Amino acid sequence: MKIVWEPSVYIGNAPTFCTICAQRSYPIRSRRNQLLLAILYDQHGVMHGEVCRDCVAAGSDGITARLQERIHSLQAKVAELQTLARESIETPTLEEEFGIHQRDVS
Numbered sequence: 001m002k003i004v005w006e007p008s009v010y011i012g013n014a015p016t017f018c019t020i021c022a023q024r025s026y027p028i029r030s031r032r033n034q035l036l037l038a039i040l041y042d043q044h045g046v047m048h049g050e051v052c053r054d055c056v057a058a059g060s061d062g063i064t065a066r067l068q069e070r071i072h073s074l075q076a077k078v079a080e081l082q083t084l085a086r087e088s089i090e091t092p093t094l095e096e097e098f099g100i101h102q103r104d105v106s
């Protein structure tokens, strides 16, 4: 993969989410007062999104470690959701829902 600083295509200082660690990422302002974002491209030149400053600063070894960490946490989340998907599902009855809405009003 390759990470390059490019002028932001967004308006203003709105945050994006880091492709590597999923944290909020803000553009940096260049000396020429231009907002820049670090963009991640794969080896085929396909863009995969923005990268936060912490990940850029982590360097290639740090990025590899951060990717592994994220993969493990996503796999744990997938396993949790698969376990839940195998269980039978019980939703609140209409009476329970109605009781809650009545209490909201008072």
Ligand SMILES: [Zn+2]
Residues within 6 Å of the ligand: 018, 019, 020, 021, 022, 023, 051, 052, 053, 054, 055, 056
């Ligand atoms: Zn990041």
